Ligand code: FES
């Protein structure tokens with residue numbers, strides 16, 4: 001069957017199998033910035049934004065979100081023009097292996113949209129589903145607070 | 157500390173922005189047309205012989221290209237441990253075998269057009285097993301009459317396979333029995349730490365293909381690209397020359413990617429079919445069939461004089477290597493060699509280890525590498541001695557720990573699987589670490605107070621640690637630098653950045669040495685065709701060995717630059733030259749020339765040649781980093797829940813080359829250690845199957861599990877390391893078990909002898925006390 005998405009602002013049409021999850025459809029079509037592994041919704045690595053809200057793409061049926069707007073990490077900033085969150089993660093040493101980073105940043109992005117001034121607790125609650133085995137989280141939390149500041153000042 | 161420009165500054169990690177913007181950098185971020193996908197069939201029995209295996213149906217299944225079993229692969233015995241050659245781990249493994257030694261052992265592999273097809277075809281393989289009695293408890297392994305796990309004749313390098321002993325270590329200094337007899341107090345205790353998994357978020361993955369000359373290219377997530385090349389060549393029985401290993405970014409390793417698990421099978425299928433092939437582990441396979449930490453039972457006995465000085469220390473380790481002996485000997489060596497020298501005041505020391513085979517998952521290298529297990533016990537018994545002598549935990553450690561200028565006989569007596577090398581400490585800030593950490597946690601106000609709030613009691617505990625920096629006279633790394641027109645430099649080295657920031661530090665070392673900016677260094681790491689040799693990233697060797705090699709290459713480049721300048725300036729003495737801010741200036745005449753001008757001159761104009769150099773590093777020293785850990789916990793006496801409130805890790809890693817990255821290594825390791833102390837363990841069924849092999853049941857910490865964490869970095873200068881640096885990646889995983897164990901004692905007055913400190917276990921101890 002066919003599905004239509006808008007991915008990072010571009011209209012796309014894909015052939016999918018019934019029962020296929022969004023993560024597989026995205027990676028099969030070259031959206032390698034979406035990572036995955038657990039396929040159970042427990043690690044958060046595969047997070048994308050669907051109509052602005054974060055979902056684990058490994059548990060999302062590709063057919064179910066037909067017609068949606070999907071944002072991957074490349075949709076919020078690029079190497080040439082990074083989003084403040086991406087800059088802040090770099091500055092605060094919050095990227096170690098970087099495998100969890102796209103998912104984590106997308107969740108943080110959704111958080112800052114709805115809560116531009118989050119406390120440590122707000123961040124911890126929101127990021128609870130995004131496992132990172134490298135950083136121990138402290139620098140990620142610092143980075144999100146720094147990004148919030150940057151966004152408020154309007155730089156980035 | 158010396159005066160540096162780029163060393164000691166928190167330069168942004170050079171790959172961080174690319175990773176944060178989702179560039180395709182990992183192994184699986186490419187795809188080939190006609191790529192085959194591999195899936196594995198695993199033994200459902202802990203111990204069995206395959207009596208009959210029929211793969212015909214699977215082979216005929218549409219889309220299946222090949223099915224591999226012991227019948228159609230060669231029988232070359234080897235070890236999967238990615239260690240230097242000759243490997244200290246026993247040769248006890250085949251690509252496929254008839255004998256199954258644990259649930260998770262490989263029966264067969266299917267290569268097919270898609271993963272789904274491969275998965276379907278697995279179901280069509282018919283296997284008849286003869287089930288054998290299994291050993292599911294490490295203490296049973298060495299009992300008389302125990303089933304023999306490795307009874308095949310080819311096995312090599314195991315200590316006594318007939319008795320299921322993969323390795324055995326015995327090291328004696330002085331006379332411990334006499335030492336105990338002459339001590340005023342003696343304390344002895346035993347602690348057990350469980351199976352655990354590394355859980356890098358990116359699992360094992362390899363993609364192989366043939367290049368245009370028919371050579372096999374292996375693109376793999378590995379810590380040890382050069383060992384992959386050597387071991388795959390060995391297993392496939394082809395020359396090293398036929399193989400190229402490329403290491404892209406790695407999504408975490410922590411030791412589990414120091415193993416050759418998928419590469420040989422993947423390469424074999426590519427060699428046989430000519431097609432690109434991919435193997436990717438699921439999370440479940442990571443748990444059941446990759447590698448784990450060695451489960452250990454550690455007994456420590458310490459005898460001390462009235463004044464608190466240690467007179468005798470004995471450590472006995474029973475280690476479970478699981479079904480195969482990868483890292484069996486060396487991890488057990490480190491349980492002693494990275495712990496006992498810390499207390500060098502004791503004249504009598506004995507270290508004994510038995511490493512046993514069982515029919516359980518295979519243990520391998522894991523951050524901390526045995527030291528984690530050793531310290532879990534040692535640092536609690538040290539507290540017990542203090543308690544008996546009515547000294548504080550701080551006093552007893554200050555009296556006994558190793559100091560600058562000192563050595564320990566253990567350094568020589570116990571190396572990594574062989575005799576060690578004598579070491580004198582040239583940098584050690586332990587006293588300062590203890591003082592600063594104690595102050596930060598509020599030790600003097602809080603220790604021994606047991607403040608209570610309803611059913612919740614608070615306690616605090618501490619522990620101290622050392623590790624090493626690379627394996628002395630074993631680990632080797634090399635780096636090549638070449639100069640370009642704009643004074644940028646290509647750095648090609650074999651070092652393997654697992655996310656730790658090694659590539660960034662390498663760039664900083666080059667920048668510091670050559671008076672340029674780190675951005676001017678273009679780093680390319682780990683491609684066995686293009687970069688010089690390096691043993692890989694393990695044993696805390698990255699900064700020290702790979703970084704040291706980079707420094708040596710840069711020093712040679714400096715020489716070559718000065719050589720050109722001598723000619724240009726007509727001055728002979730290079731001590732009159734300053735190399736800074738991208739130019740060389742004559743201190744005598746003030747004349748200066750930019751590095752770019754030098755490059756243009758040498759590439760295009762006069763006496764043309766390429767400024768380039770290769771440096772190698774191997775070291776007789778393995779300078780230990782040191783750490784003092786402090787934790788405040790709250791125990792709920794009604795539920796047994798242990799909650800860390802605040803964790804302080806004071807660390808001496810020599811010169812912190814990049815403080816922000818050092819902070820990341822400290823916090824990352826100790827959070828990993830915290831979860832090993834509080835929640836992570838394999839639950840195994842009666843048949844030896846891991847129960848709950850997923851992130852739902854095997855919980856690794858998330859944001860909500862972390863306490864307040866305060867890393868304290870104390871700079872020292874280690875003369876044997878690049879710009880004064882020692883290692884830092886491993887040491888901080890060792891603290892949480894003993895520090896929390898000691899805090900539990902402070903809070904409850906009891907010891908919990910089995911880790912992790914899960915509520916049921918803690919509650920049971922609380923109840924039995926009452
Ligand atoms: S892969 Fe989707 S949550 Fe883990």
Ligand code: FES
Nearest residue numbers: 097100132133134
């Ligand atoms: S940075 Fe490696 S998993 Fe988060």
